[in-house]
Amino acid sequence: MLIEKLSRTVVIQKQNSLITKGVAGNAIQVNLRADVVIFDVLSIGISGVNPAQKLVSVFQADKCRARCRQKEMTGRFRSIPPRFYEGTSVNRINPLLNMGRSSSGRIAALSVFIALLMALFALPSKAAPLDPSSYRFSGFGTLSLTRSGEHPFQFRSNNSRPGTAVNSWSPQADTLLGFQLNTSFSDRLIGMLQLVLRDRTKQTLNDSVEWAFVGYKPTPELVIRGGRMGLDLFMLSEYRNVGFAYLWSRPPVEFYGSVAFPHYDGADLTHSLPIGEGFLRSKLFIGTAKGGFSSRDGGIDLEVEPVFGGSLAFEQGPWQTRISLARARFGAFRSNVAPLQNALLAAASLGWGEAGSLAEAIDATDKPINYYALGLAYDSHPWIAQAELNLIDSGFEVFRPLTGGYISIGYRTADLTFYGIGAMAKNQGDRKRIDSAPPPFIPLQNEVQAFYDLPRTQQKSLSLGTRWDIRHNLALKAQWDHTWVEAFGGGLWLQEQTNTDDREIDTFSINLEFLF
Amino acid sequence: MTCALPRLLISLLLLASVAGASGEEIAIVVNLDNPVDSISQRQLINLYMGRHQEFPNGRQAIPLDHAPDSAIRRLFYKALTGKTVAQVNAYWARLLFSGRASPPQTVDSSQKILEIINHDPKAIGYIYSSQIVSSVKVIARVE
Numbered sequence: 001m002l003i004e005k006l007s008r009t010v011v012i013q014k015q016n017s018l019i020t021k022g023v024a025g026n027a028i029q030v031n032l033r034a035d036v037v038i039f040d041v042l043s044i045g046i047s048g049v050n051p052a053q054k055l056v057s058v059f060q061a062d063k064c065r066a067r068c069r070q071k072e073m074t075g076r077f078r079s080i081p082p083r084f085y086e087g088t089s090v091n092r093i094n095p096l097l098n099m100g101r102s103s104s105g106r107i108a109a110l111s112v113f114i115a116l117l118m119a120l121f122a123l124p125s126k127a128a129p130l131d132p133s134s135y136r137f138s139g140f141g142t143l144s145l146t147r148s149g150e151h152p153f154q155f156r157s158n159n160s161r162p163g164t165a166v167n168s169w170s171p172q173a174d175t176l177l178g179f180q181l182n183t184s185f186s187d188r189l190i191g192m193l194q195l196v197l198r199d200r201t202k203q204t205l206n207d208s209v210e211w212a213f214v215g216y217k218p219t220p221e222l223v224i225r226g227g228r229m230g231l232d233l234f235m236l237s238e239y240r241n242v243g244f245a246y247l248w249s250r251p252p253v254e255f256y257g258s259v260a261f262p263h264y265d266g267a268d269l270t271h272s273l274p275i276g277e278g279f280l281r282s283k284l285f286i287g288t289a290k291g292g293f294s295s296r297d298g299g300i301d302l303e304v305e306p307v308f309g310g311s312l313a314f315e316q317g318p319w320q321t322r323i324s325l326a327r328a329r330f331g332a333f334r335s336n337v338a339p340l341q342n343a344l345l346a347a348a349s350l351g352w353g354e355a356g357s358l359a360e361a362i363d364a365t366d367k368p369i370n371y372y373a374l375g376l377a378y379d380s381h382p383w384i385a386q387a388e389l390n391l392i393d394s395g396f397e398v399f400r401p402l403t404g405g406y407i408s409i410g411y412r413t414a415d416l417t418f419y420g421i422g423a424m425a426k427n428q429g430d431r432k433r434i435d436s437a438p439p440p441f442i443p444l445q446n447e448v449q450a451f452y453d454l455p456r457t458q459q460k461s462l463s464l465g466t467r468w469d470i471r472h473n474l475a476l477k478a479q480w481d482h483t484w485v486e487a488f489g490g491g492l493w494l495q496e497q498t499n500t501d502d503r504e505i506d507t508f509s510i511n512l513e514f515l516f
Numbered sequence: 517m518t519c520a521l522p523r524l525l526i527s528l529l530l531l532a533s534v535a536g537a538s539g540e541e542i543a544i545v546v547n548l549d550n551p552v553d554s555i556s557q558r559q560l561i562n563l564y565m566g567r568h569q570e571f572p573n574g575r576q577a578i579p580l581d582h583a584p585d586s587a588i589r590r591l592f593y594k595a596l597t598g599k600t601v602a603q604v605n606a607y608w609a610r611l612l613f614s615g616r617a618s619p620p621q622t623v624d625s626s627q628k629i630l631e632i633i634n635h636d637p638k639a640i641g642y643i644y645s646s647q648i649v650s651s652v653k654v655i656a657r658v659e
Binding site: 136140178180182187192194213215220229230239241244245246272274277279412414415469473 | 568570584601602603605606609618
């Protein structure tokens with residue numbers, strides 16, 4: 001256990017060196033290469049350490065190496081990721097420091113943000129000339145404060161996103177700024193670029209590009225697009241960053257929180273057809289998507305290749321319905337779980353029978369994931385209602401089939417809308433228990449159990465909120481959510497550790513949404 | 517203009533009957549060369565809510581809009597969709613920021629709308645009935 005602790009306190013000092021704090025407090029400078037880390041850590045080891053403990057320490061150091069390499073490859077090095085430490089109390093992390101933890105750029109971005117918000121009211125209305133080859137610049141943003149969480153849960157609006165400080169008002173969860181450029185090269189050829197600045201697990205330009213496509217319209221009914229586009233899985237998934245476009249503080253986490261892929265790179269084909277009094281929009285898409293599942297020690301990178309699917313949406317009068325299906329295959333997953341896998345394979349050869357099959361089960365590579373969704377919306381003054389239901393069915397044992405759904409009803413009076421939401425998300429089947437390890441492998445077994453428990457989701461929530469349209473492009477929202485999280489069911493939260501009892505958590509949000 | 521006259525009279529009667537109505541009648545206008553003579557409310561909604569950027573005869577349409585703060589825009593969308601300008605903007609934000617369609621071009625005044633329509637057979641706009649001039653064709657009225 002001493003060794004485990006030791007390797008967990010590894011501090012990333014600079015890109016090419018690590019400093020580990022020894023038992024006696026002596027700092028030892030070592031090379032980034034993991035085998036050296038293991039060597040150093042083990043060399044301080046105390047005699048009498050059993051093989052399983054050694055294995056755990058190897059695993060920890062290995063895990064660290066994987067993270068370091070990952071950072072090295074992405075060319076970005078965070079000084080000290082707060083979630084890297086187990087012992088760090090989340091309360092002590094200043095949200096403003098968090099905002100700027102990757103670079104001072106985020107503080108700068110926030111200033112630009114506020115400046116733009118001020119400029120928003122000074123902008124004259126645009127009167128673009130009537131020219132088919134033109135461009136349009138527009139944007140959207142959210143200034144938000146969220147107070148949520150309770151030890152061991154940190155709030156996040158999506159599984160791929162970093163957690164928010166517990167029990168303090170924080171801008172991290174939903175604050176963002178988006179810029180968009182639309183161009184038409186001709187009547188038939190269009191292009192679009194959208195950048196979204198927000199707090200992210202990885203802060204790269206590539207991740208900030210939400211949309212970048214070129215589209216061609218051979219006929220007015222048909223559009224073919226290629227490039228990067230929003231993944232059109234659910235009703236709001238294409239515009240979930242645009243708070244002004246929907247009623248709530250955020251799309252219901254129970255439904256939208258588990259989609260870890262913000263966009264995909266590929267192509268789609270959309271056909272619009274008037275039917276009777278309504279419109280039917282059919283879409284097919286194919287591409288690859290990258291996303292992630294964030295966790296306290298950095299999380300899991302996910303990639304699906306290929307992802308393909310389709311949707312049918314029918315709109316008539318105040319009604320909208322849609323059905324969508326998508327199928328994907330996990331790829332490039334192995335590197336994330338390699339340390340744990342290696343430890344399991346070693347354990348298998350040292351006498352833990354089940355370890356071999358577990359090593360195979362925790363690797364998502366090439367396993368399928370299917371999305372099925374239904375949606376219905378109604379919008380006619382004064383009522384606005386919406387409901388969606390989905391099933392995310394994965395062949396990856398760690399992500400058990402997940403059903404999610406919500407129903408929202410709102411009532412409008414002039415510029416105010418009052419609404420309520422009921423939402424739930426549940427993994428099918430019982431919690432996977434791993435209990436076959438012989439005593440020396442108990443620590444490793446606990447690691448594997450934690451890996452299985454991490455994404456497990458069993459929760460429901462009730463929300464009440466108000467949206468106030470202050471201007472034609474400015475709205476203020478306030479929302480309260482009360483969430484019931486079952487034991488071992490906090491997968492939608494960023495968990496410092498898995499909860500072994502049922503919890504109830506309140507989330508308060510105040511959002512200022514704008515368009516420009 | 518001859519066929520528009522009885523409609524104008526009916527509308528005026530209707531206007532008179534709606535006591536305390538918040539505004540004037542609004543006319544939907546196009547270029548005189550545009551072969552389209554009338555447009556239904558549903559077709560108008562399709563055009564101004566980004567579902568279908570075409571005239572009833574299948575030709576491409578370029579809808580024009582007034583400034584977001586203007587009274588005529590508020591009246592137009594209230595009559596057409598029952599929605600406030602902010603609610604219409606929220607709807608458009610979905611289409612715009614998901615790359616599906618771009619909202620109608622905004623023009624500063626009815627005068628400019630008339631100028632554009634005079635020059636472009638594809639353009640369609642709305643003005644107060646009191647601002648109608650003989651160089652454009654009225655294809656519908658909204659109140």
